[in-house]
Amino acid sequence: MNKQQNILIIGAGLCGSLLALRLGQRGYHVTVMEKRPDLRKVNISAGRSINLAFSDRGNKAMKLVGIENQVKALCIPMNGRMIHDKDGNTFLSNYSGRDYEYINSISRGDLNALLLDEAEKHENVSIYFNRKCKSVDFENTTALFYDYESKTEFVEDADVIFATDGAGSAMRKSYYLGKKFLFSFSQDYLTHGYKELSILPTKEGDYKIYKNALHIWPRGSFMLIALPNLDGSFTVTLFLSHDDGEYNFSNLTTPENVTDFFKKEFPDALELMPNLIEDFFKNPTSPLGTVKCSPWHFKGNTLLMGDAAHAIVPFYGQGMNASFEDVVEFDTVLEKHKNPSTKSDWETIFKAYERTRKKDTDAIADLAIDNFHEMKEHVNHDLFREKRNLEMALEQHFPEEYTSKYSLVTFNENIGYREAMLKGRAQDKAILNMLADKKIDLNGDLRSILDKVKFETEAILEDDRIAGLK
Amino acid sequence: MNKQQNILIIGAGLCGSLLALRLGQRGYHVTVMEKRPDLRKVNISAGRSINLAFSDRGNKAMKLVGIENQVKALCIPMNGRMIHDKDGNTFLSNYSGRDYEYINSISRGDLNALLLDEAEKHENVSIYFNRKCKSVDFENTTALFYDYESKTEFVEDADVIFATDGAGSAMRKSYYLGKKFLFSFSQDYLTHGYKELSILPTKEGDYKIYKNALHIWPRGSFMLIALPNLDGSFTVTLFLSHDDGEYNFSNLTTPENVTDFFKKEFPDALELMPNLIEDFFKNPTSPLGTVKCSPWHFKGNTLLMGDAAHAIVPFYGQGMNASFEDVVEFDTVLEKHKNPSTKSDWETIFKAYERTRKKDTDAIADLAIDNFHEMKEHVNHDLFREKRNLEMALEQHFPEEYTSKYSLVTFNENIGYREAMLKGRAQDKAILNMLADKKIDLNGDLRSILDKVKFETEAILEDDRIAGLK
CATH class of the missing domain: 3.30.70 (Alpha-Beta Plaits)
Structure with a gap:
């Protein structure tokens, strides 16, 4: 216990409460400030999605903090997409050809409450509600809050500040408006x-x-x-x-x-x-907006995580999973650098974290927009349906050898989003083009189709590498 | 003369002064406010690039306003890149295989002064210097200025406001901070x-x-x-x-x-x-930053143009050319919609302009970043040099049939940037891959090489179309 370090977390949503729990488990002295009332006492769903898709990347984080089974009790498995056409006909399109791969519907409120309860079990973790962050002085590692109860402002000092205050992050706004460093930023x-x-x-x-x-x-x-x-x-x-x-x-x-x-x-x-x-x-x-930015950290003082660093549109069902994965990735970097005690130590950690993580959160942001078009449009497209049917067959017959883009993203928590995107897009391109060019006989031997898909996928990746002179 | 419309232009840089000239020629009552002193009287190059690359898209705008010959006198032709290696060896790599295609070095100050002189020849155009825009009330079509001479603030009212106030645009900032509409914005x-x-x-x-x-x-x-x-x-x-x-x-x-x-x-x-x-x-x-945003306009009140709407990095030598092309494109839309007299007329024009133009300014922004890597790195790469040599030969021997990406972007002002990007990238990919796979015999018949390049380029474009399910 005790790392001599006072950590301030801004925001006790899904990402912030998980981060508080994990840093609490690691023995840090953690203070969390949340602008909303305690959702365990007041119903405050308004304006935010009520349920969310929970899948393997998120579950990896639940395993890390040891609450996998409690979360499982909150989950409703969803095995596929049930498509409804205009005439009321329905057909089910599975998410994977492997039976044990499915996503879950989960209540945001129930999951957040569980994370808060678990975090608060640690004496070294304190959570305050109704405290709205107005700005962060990232040079001095302090944050200005407004207390809705006492109706007064106060300044909170810390050794390190983590902002997990969502897509409208107050700290990100301070980065942007501060103009103290070159801050790349987009909202789309x-x-x-x-x-x-x-x-x-x-x-x-x-x-x-x-x-x-x-x-x-x-x-x-x-x-x-x-x-x-x-x-x-x-x-x-x-x-x-x-x-x-x-x-x-x-x-x-x-x-x-x-x-x-x-x-x-x-x-x-x-x-x-x-x-x-x-x-x-x-x-x-x-x-529906996408937020990207960089750098996420200011020196060793402050770090953006979760939606505050990378808000995405909901179409891949990965928003919460990506934020949970942030905590897992951060924890891995922290583990490697044992007991950071100076600003310089934290800066090394923040840099290393952003270097490994940002390419992946950029990728899931782009994948989520792809899926917007896929869901509203392509699922009704013949070529797309042929592709999905073929992929289901490949996953069923060759579970160890074929994994669709959707499965790479959703069920393969040990592959980064960027790798999943590059490989998944190349596979999609290979299959769609071979189908369009009648180079695949759907009644033919599945093994020879798999070999063709693998060969074409590699050729596409190689052509892209050469064109990029990599 | 006289369109009953009072137009305010914020910024008398290259884009603003050209716009003032063109709208002046069209008979509008135009007021221009520039924050810097008059560059014809004071030397104010500090902090901005002294010379710029001027090419065919920019020249198209000069033709439109009738000052092509005066601009030509300011130009120094540059026929290619002179590469200097570490040992001091040099070799010239032409920009095109067609002798009549070259870019020009031009002084920003001289060109800007010429545009200001030409604009001021119109009685209906007034240009004021040392007036800095602080913010724009886009709902009421007014702008707040600070006058450096009288050291006072004043509000300028107009029927329509154009902001050509550069990468740090005050009006774009008002769009962003105003939160009156969904404003997509990025600075990278x-x-x-x-x-x-x-x-x-x-x-x-x-x-x-x-x-x-x-x-x-x-x-x-x-x-x-x-x-x-x-x-x-x-x-x-x-x-x-x-x-x-x-x-x-x-x-x-x-x-x-x-x-x-x-x-x-x-x-x-x-x-x-x-x-x-x-x-x-x-x-x-x-x-070195890239700025993209959307929408460029607020209803029929205000419009961003030039760097204010789309600042790009300088590596394609297209920054000024793209801003000049904005004026040409806007003029074309204006011509189609004759005599806008209501907010609704202007809104129709602004929407039509952004719809046709934004895809192209997005493309040149991305191309400029590609060229950053090409210039610092790829020009020294064997495969890249082979490609460039082959392209020079193809352009020389088949001037009507082959045009490289660089030439499409730089010398083909009647092809939009986006089309140039898509075709140019596909050509590059085709050639680089065929070279890497030894599918081109550089000593072979040039006509058969051209046919292969054309065929492969089309195949690449088609594969991408199918993968996008377009």
Whole structure:
């Protein structure tokens, strides 16, 4: 115990509370400041997604802190995408050809509460709520807070500050506005936004549609999805353009309009959602943005982690998993550098962490945008379906030899996102082109197809390497 | 004359003064506010590049406003890159296999002065200096200025505001900080910075090295370049990492250090630069950044143009050319929509302009970063040299049939940057891979090589289209 170091964590969301738990386990003196009320006492889901996709990278972090089994109890397995067409027909497209690979729907609130409980079990961890960070003086390693209870401001001093305060990070804003160093930064919004809706349980408390799937109603330029909750309900999300197309968030302003839209595009969903109009006009329309930046740290003083460093769009179901993986990766670097006690030690650690980590968070940001197009559009595309069917067959028959991009990203926590992206994209390109050029006989021998796919994938990667003069 | 519309232009640099001239020619009532003093009266080169590369896209704009011949008198043609190796050997690598295709070195100050003179010839154009824009109220179409002469602030009202106030645009900052709409924005810095130096003329006023080339001393992770000026001098620029490598801007802090560095890496240049140490410690080290953003306009009120909308790194010599091309493209859209008189008319024009233009400015930003690596590194790479030699031969023998990426970008002003990028990259990939795989016999028939290159380029483009499911 005791590392003589006072650590301040800004934000007790999923990433911050996990980080507090892990640093608490390591014996640091940890103070956490969270701007929201304690979600274990007050219902504060408003404005943030209610349930999330939890998969192997996130689970690796749960194993690290020893709460894997408690988390498992909160999970609802989803084995594949259930596609709903306009006529109400459905078909299930598995996420993997290996039965033991699936993703999970989990409640953000339940998981966050568990992490807070576990962190607070450590005497050396203190968590304060209703303290909003206004700015960080990264040169002096202090942060300015506003206390909603006493309605006063105060300054918190620390040896090291971690900002896990989400996509709208106050510390990242201080980096940007401070102009004390060259800070690369981007915020990119999609033309689409989202709105949360719901499918409530039956009177008997049962699920109205198949429980163990992520439901998608893909419609080309927009889509509806639904993830199950433990209480028998589904949280439904509409992804739609702010301004373009016949129907968009700007012109869906009346109950009649909204009903017409759902009647036309999602008739089977509409039947399950008598509460549609109430949800639609009660819940906010939120933007979909990607944030990247660099450097994440200022010297050995401060470090951005989680969404504060790399917010992504939700279409790969990897936002929380990537933030949890941050903590695992950081812990690995910390382990290597044992007992940092000076600013210089911490700077070495922060640099090493960003060097290994940033390429991967950049990759998942780009993959998440790819998947936006895949989900709303490509899943309905013949060539894409042929590819997915072939990949399922390859994964089933050659579980040790073939892994799709989706599986590389989602179920292979020991492969970085960037490697998964490069290999996965090359595989997709190989298969799609061979299918388009009729170079694969889908009724032919699966082993010879696998060999062709492997050969073409390698050729594509090699051509790219040469073109990049690497 | 007279369109009843009062137009305010913020910034009288290259883009702003050209825009003022063109809108003046079209009869608008134009007011221009520039924060610097009038460069025709005061020498204010400090901190900005002294000379620039001027090529066909820029020239298209000069033709539009009718000053092509006056600009030509300011130009020094550069036919190729003169590569200097460590032993002082040099070889010339032409920019094109077509003799009539070359770029030009031009003085930023001389060109800017010419544009200001031409703009001011129009009674309906007024230009004010020493007025710094502090912010723009884009909802009310007003801008707040500080007058350095009277030391007072004032508000300028207009029907439409154009911000051509460069990479650090005040209006772009107002868009960002205003949070009135979803504003996608990025600033990305390279790990390298730059510093301007000089090679002075001989006592007789002659050029010390070959006049009609862009000189490069490529050294893998850093480089020196030199462009000629009309007075016999060269403006030299050192591109070097801020912090990494044996020598970098952070550790080049003493005259001995700097001299050692040049002695070791650029001995032939050092001999030409007795003034090196003075220049090095007098001139600032500046960052190299890329800025992208969207939307460029707020409704029909305000529009970002030039570097304010899309600042790029200088390695393709396209910064000024791209900004001039903005004015040409905007003028084309304006021509189509005749006499905009309402906010709604202007909004239609701004939207149409951004829709056609942004894909191209995004492309040149990415191409400029590619060229950073090409110039400092690849020009010394055998495979790259083989490619360039082959391309020169193809351009010489088949001037109507083959155009390299460099030529597409630089000499083909009727092809957009994005199309040039896609085709140029595919060609490069085709040639580099065929060379690496020994599929091209460089001693073989040039016509059959051309056919192979064309075929492979098309195949690469097609494979990418299929992989994108387009």
